[in-house]
Amino acid sequence: MTGWNLYEGKNLERLLAEKENPGGHSPYSNPSEDEASTLRWLAAMQSRSVPALIANVDTKLRALRHEALGVTLPLSVGDREYGDSYVFSPYTHYISYAREELSMLESRAARAALGALLTPAGLLLKASRFNRAVQVNNRLLSTNLYPELDAEAISSAVELLLREFPDHSIVFRSLNRRTTPVYLDTLTDKGFRLVPSRQVYLYDAPDKIPSKARWLHKRDYRLLDKHGYDVCGPDRLQAADAPRLAELYRLLYIDKYSSHNPVFTPLFFEQALHLGLLKLYALRSRSSGRLDAVLGYYLQGGIMTTPVFGYDTGIAQETGLYRMLSALLLSLAAEEGGLLHESAGAAQFKRNRGAEAEIEYSAVYDRHLPPWRRTGWALLSPLLNRVGVPIMRKYKF
Incomplete structure (x- = not known):
C-alpha cells in the first residue's frame, strides 16, 4: 500500500464535497492550514472550471491524497495544449516563453544563435509529444510551493503515478536547492532528470x-x-x-x-x-x-x-x-x-533589497517511455544545464 489515492472527475467532486460536511469520519474534519488552502483551491477549480478562472489554461485538475499524512497534491495532466500558459504547458515554458526572453540578451550573436535553435527544438519537442505529462503539485501558478514530505512519501507517490499514467512523463515543477532539497535528492535518486527552468529570488527575514x-x-x-x-x-x-x-x-x-x-x-x-x-x-x-x-x-x-x-x-x-x-x-x-519566494523577474531590484538567487528546476521522469518520447527532455536537460544556467546567472534573468 502506498498510502496515496488518485481522485478525478466525480470521485474528486465527492471527495471535495466532504470538506463542506465536518461531521463523521471525513478526512477534512481538521485539516492543517496548508491542507485547507489546497482543498479550497481544488474546490474552486472543480466547481467553476479552470478556464473560467485562468483563461489560457484548458484542463481539469486531478489530485493525489495521502489519508494518513493529510496531504493533497493537485495534478495537471496534459497532452497537446501547446498554446496554453506555461504554468500548464511545458512547451510554452521552454519554447514560446524562451523565444520572448531572447530580447533580454545583450549579445546579438547569442540572440541569433539561440533563436535559430528554438525553431527546430520546438518541432522536436512536439514530435516527441512533449506536453504529454503529469505535473505534480501543480496549482497552475508561476510558483508551486510544496508540502513537507519525506523520501518514502515522495517515492510512493511517484510509483502510483507511473502505474496510473504509463504513457506520460512525470514532472515536478518549481524545485530549488534551498526550499525543496528533499524533493530534489529523492527524485534524482529515483532517476529523474533535473531540467533548469528559471532563476528565482528568495528573501529571508x-x-x-x-x-x-x-x-x-x-x-x-x-x-x-x-x-x-x-x-x-x-x-x-x-x-x-x-x-x-x-x-x-x-x-x-x-x-x-x-x-x-x-x-x-x-x-x-x-x-x-x-x-x-x-x-x-x-x-x-x-x-x-x-x-x-x-x-x-x-x-x-x-x-x-x-x-x-x-x-x-x-x-x-x-x-x-x-x-x-x-x-x-x-x-x-x-x-x-517565513521565507519569501519572489519568483523570477526584476532581478536587480530584488537583489538590491536583499533577495538571493537560486536556480529552479523541473524534475522529469521519462525512463518508462519509448526512446522517441524521451528525446525532448533528453535534449533540454544537458543544454540548459550547460548553456542556460550560465546565461541565467550572467544576465541575472
Whole structure:
C-alpha cells in the first residue's frame, strides 16, 4: 500500500464535497492550514472550471491524497495544449516563453544563435509529444510551493503515478536547492532528470539582510504616504473590485510582460476574495478612490509566494507604484515570519533589497517511455544545464 489515492472527475467532486460536511469520519474534519488552502483551491477549480478562472489554461485538475499524512497534491495532466500558459504547458515554458526572453540578451550573436535553435527544438519537442505529462503539485501558478514530505512519501507517490499514467512523463515543477532539497535528492535518486527552468529570488527575514537593503525598503514604503495611498487588505476588498484587480494584474503581467503568463479572470479574483484562495492586498488612491495596484500571496510550509502582482502601468513611473507594492510585500512577509519566494523577474531590484538567487528546476521522469518520447527532455536537460544556467546567472534573468 502506498498510502496515496488518485481522485478525478466525480470521485474528486465527492471527495471535495466532504470538506463542506465536518461531521463523521471525513478526512477534512481538521485539516492543517496548508491542507485547507489546497482543498479550497481544488474546490474552486472543480466547481467553476479552470478556464473560467485562468483563461489560457484548458484542463481539469486531478489530485493525489495521502489519508494518513493529510496531504493533497493537485495534478495537471496534459497532452497537446501547446498554446496554453506555461504554468500548464511545458512547451510554452521552454519554447514560446524562451523565444520572448531572447530580447533580454545583450549579445546579438547569442540572440541569433539561440533563436535559430528554438525553431527546430520546438518541432522536436512536439514530435516527441512533449506536453504529454503529469505535473505534480501543480496549482497552475508561476510558483508551486510544496508540502513537507519525506523520501518514502515522495517515492510512493511517484510509483502510483507511473502505474496510473504509463504513457506520460512525470514532472515536478518549481524545485530549488534551498526550499525543496528533499524533493530534489529523492527524485534524482529515483532517476529523474533535473531540467533548469528559471532563476528565482528568495528573501529571508529582515534581520538577516544587509542594512542598505533595509534602508531601501523603508524608503520605498514611505512613498505610500508621499503619494497618498492606503493599503486595503482582504477585509476591505469586495467582489465589485474583482474586475479592477484583474485589470491591474493584466496590465503588468500580460500586457507588459507576456501573454504566456496565466490570465486570471475577474471571476478568479472574486473567488480568491470569497474563498480565501489568496490573501489579496491593494493600494487605493486617497485622491481618486481608485485601486491602482494589487498583490496576492499564499503560504505553504512557512514559505510565502506572490502569484498575483500588478499595477496601473499608465501612471507615471516616477510615482513608484512597483516600489510601493514591493515594499508592502516585504512588510507582509515580515509579518508572516517565513521565507519569501519572489519568483523570477526584476532581478536587480530584488537583489538590491536583499533577495538571493537560486536556480529552479523541473524534475522529469521519462525512463518508462519509448526512446522517441524521451528525446525532448533528453535534449533540454544537458543544454540548459550547460548553456542556460550560465546565461541565467550572467544576465541575472
